Amino acid sequence: MSTGDDHATAAPDEAATLRALRVHRPDLTDAYTAALPAARAAILDRLHGALWRENLVDRRRLGGPEPALFQHHGTAVLDGVPHHHPARLAAAALNSPNTARLVRELDNSVANLALALADPHPDRHPATLVDAEQAIADGHPLHPCCRTRIGMDTLDVLRYAPEHRPVVQLAVVDVDPARWRTGGTPRPPRLPVHPWQLPRAVATGLVTDTGRRVPAHPLMSLRTLAFADDPAVHLKTAVEVQMTSAVRTLSPAAVHNGPLASALVARLAQRTDGLNLLRETTAATVVDDHGDPQRTLGAVWREAPPPHATVLPLAALPGRPDLLTPDFFTRLVDLLLPPLLTLLDAGVALEAHGQNTLVQVDNGRPVRIHYRDLGGLHVHAGRLAAAGLQMPPLIGALPTGDEDALRTKLLAAAFSTVLAHLVAALGGDQRLWDHVAATVRAAANRHDAHVILRRDWPLKATTAMRLADDPLEDRWCTIPNPLA
Template structure:
């Protein structure tokens, strides 16, 4: 029988250090779990309030009766936002004081909204639990490495800053299908990076388009491979996200291509790319383009696979911008532009079914060598629990820094910052819709803000080939550049539908979301910001008249149609499939701008 050696001072010190490290790790994990659960609970309560029209409680104690379960949930109100960006303390069961974790609250809410469908109850509960667990991991790992790695561009840093995600979504960080091991590589929140997975396809099963001067999509793929992979003679290189590559080889249509020798799996190779906030769009600071892949993970509400009409839409809009719209837009609003999607390439199945092998080529206006760096609006306003329980967002840091340097009050600086945001982001988007009937689905994640050297908005960029809408009554103004553009691109829909979508994405999510961020972070009074927004909308309505009824609707309508992310999730709807007008649940929201306008 062996015995342990006697403990020495060095051994005791090592044991103590190990114990201290373990205790610190445990504390870090507990802190991360608490922060993630608090964020998820607030999201659920915000969604419930918005989607069921709960009024502000008189005593700053929110009560949510849930008769289907026979309980009432309570939560102290830390901040009540006119636009819905409320803040709450921990939730508990009324009467017993039993604390409610986010997953337990999700189960109660799911029973209330979908009691007749146990599968929907289980689905929402499981996804909230998954999203919360992922968020806790992001907080824990980022807290251990708070500084951005050397060489990180401002663009990429903002893309990686959405630690808790959309504040009015029940499952903003759900990544169904990702293993824990994959999470680190494929998550922007963990600063992941990885090499692409390459396939080679026979030209007979390739579809592609390119507006790049003198360059085909096929040729660009060869350039991006950088001699790290060789395609069999006579074939075309096609990259894939590594997770997608693993998934698609099990699909019958792809398996048939592989078996027939029309497709070759070449494996991973080449330089590493970083995921941006959408997870599936990848960036390299030294590359001329970004790549947007299909990714069959369910992220928020949808499986993120490219549809052919979206690929075609991006190239069509690029041709439109190149034909003259881009110059016209920049002449009217010099600081605003659209990030282009000038090419795409895809592999077609012999039976016509989706292969999941399709790539959007997106321009990269923000390489390391470019002094102008635009940052994602959602990343700019994002809370940062990874930096501490009261750590400021980048927006708060910018506003407070400006106030300190200029000697002005934080409130004055925040109001000025918001005025500039309206001027450089909201106004160009609504001008484009009024003048040319081209609507942009410019929610905060699709909006990039160009900041000047002091941190004030000086311009903006829009990105996303999914989010272009063409108005039947006004997009004819584009035909002088590209005849009939938009008619066959899947979003040529009635103005009423476009107005509803833009009222949500541009008005509620983006503009009012910025109001909520400034207010909930203690930087400005939301009512004062709402008056400024109403003034801007009034000027736009006067300038454009009937061509921009949306501005009047946003400014004066008693209610606005608002996407209900909780109900959309409960009912298992995929926002990328089905008719445009029926892809999400929409509810009526009391319009906080109406009072401001009066």
């Protein structure tokens, strides 16, 4: 296992990953080597598209037409020279003080994606939610750093990443009751800690390892797990590992807001047909001698979907041609968009991307939407008041008085990413977008509908964020509106 300070440095590239496999997993070396070209191509496609969309390079240097979202090319041209490796393309194309950081992340993303492709899921049509989430090998469909695990070495990735299907032994630590802070349903001062985080947690001197271990299965997010012995509960943990754009600790705002936002969104969801919120029932953290919550010592307990239903994240659908048909898509749109637009009208914009949003399927038909993870939503007090609701005492970035920011949160996730990915997987049929447009006209308020139907759509500029001095500050680009 990595040592306590490795979270700042561990980022195995292709060669380092291969060396580790030769020693520890020689059974994967041939498959890993064979998977490298596909992994490079997949990350290259994401980076090439980002260079265009986010205006990171003079487009005359890239040549050719702008690459379409979610289409696969496997090569990119810069200054007339073909490139086949994303990290080498970034090094050649970008002149930023933070280019070296991005190059390192791209190298790590390629290595971990190849490792995922080398260790394929045994079931092409997984039945359980855990299996469905662990069958998703390639992560975020547009982020070039979709498989970064900065801080984990190769053995850590094999031990803890969902695509390798491990059983993770959560460690239970004792907390001094005077240091224990919770929201929502009270819990005793015992904190489940991810095993990668355990030595770092104990080193703070604020918690004590009880020696008790609880088996759990990592979900898409790696740091969020399903308890093996309690299928009704999922747990989000704090892990000092950078995955895609952020180190996945738990901010004081996330701990404070989760149960409060859950109560608000659950109440609004009752006004809709087909949306079920997976509430964050308890959030907990540990405070230091100054009373400051520790981002690295926290957890959020969340409701799980019904254990005996067939539920899968929307991110799984592009890889499920057995399910994803034009008829399935139109039924999904009918189920998904009216609740999201009803909540938007009332002042709550859910970040309904493919990881947070799940669909329940019965006899091959979508029948219910489940939504989880409230850390990324936006709430507008004025719209809430007009809907007869009061803004709860949320802190951090969740409250907003900006209606464009409110719409952007929903549009960038649900429209620019999820729906665009599904339409692309179905061949780009414009009739599918026509159905989306008709649903928006029927379900959105007049002003929201005008924006959604007429303006270019926002998309998070993830590569520009990785090049910024503050990589956590949201940056945006736009894509052409397929409904306009």
